[in-house]
Amino acid sequence: MSPMTKTGLYIHVPFCSSKCNYCDFNSYAGRIDEAESYFEALKKEIELYYNTMETNLIDTIFIGGGTPSCVNQKYINEVLNLCKIKFNISETCEISIESNPGTLDIEKLTSYRRSGINRISIGLQAYQSNLLKYLGRRHSTDDFIASVELAKKAGFNNINADVIFGIPEQTMEDWAETLKVLVELDITHISAYSLKIEEGTRFGDMLERGELIQVEDELDRNMYHYAIDFLRENGFEQYELSNFAKEGYQCKHNLTYWKCVDYLGLGAGAHSLLEGERFSNKYTIESYIDSIEKGLKPVEERYKLEFSDKVSEYMFLGLRLNQGVNNSEFKKLFGQDMFSIYEESFKELQQKKLIEICGERVSLTPLGLDLANQVFMKFV
């Protein structure tokens, strides 16, 4: 019998209590009353994949959104239970859920633990009330502290906090305070992203009207490097451009994306990579449910990856990781030598001090971390 293919599973929950000013995710405020029909559809989608997933071993599950913690926990339990019946789930499966402060209580958290969830991600974003208000977040800093304490009480020892830097009005002192609080709370994983102003968001509109001034690049980069240094001094390893973990607490699910491992995405707008094909689901809640009700897989677009796509994805996703990309692995996967294919690009990037080559390994330099997009463009 051939070995099973290790596969990640992503489950999208598109509901939120309110819409944050910077958010361009597939998430909707004020529609939680549609959760019942949405989760019914999710369960049917699991059934639709039952036969195709026979040879896949799910070793990570990520319930993301949106804010999965804003819906009743019974929906999450039902979906996970069905996954356990229909799919092969590894015994050591990492099961994560995203949440927001103010939507968690001990009952909900205990129920998550009972259904096998062993990692929780909590959206803090910033520790200062003025910044939370500016970002359009509903919760307070006290809500965040309470959520972390409740999560620990419920038995979670693998806790991530999402934070943002480069927010207009955020000072270096604010940023340092946010990180210090996380270290003091003994959080095991931190995702720290620079604020991006996206079109179609409230911030995007404000920028267009001249009501928002973006932070200077220099301050943004100083904040980034402050995080790298401060978190290193406090026992965190930076293992990806924006992700930091205590030893043994890297997010296995996100590593599947960066390492181009197969994953199946369920729910509205979810993306998948299975057997060399990328596909995405119908984006809106209505079109997603509609497809499922017709008994169809709710796929909107499919793209079969060519050899050149696979190689290119391996490079620009792998270079996000601090360990970089490795020629031995590359040869095993693609039967070719990475240094021959990218000789010119490597030479140029090395001259610009954006990458370093150490034996079989290529990774970003500290300057390359700042100018990562310039590097990635070379491989697209």
Ligand code: SF4
């Ligand atoms: S909680 Fe997250 S998904 Fe929901 S609106 Fe805010 S940023 Fe978007």
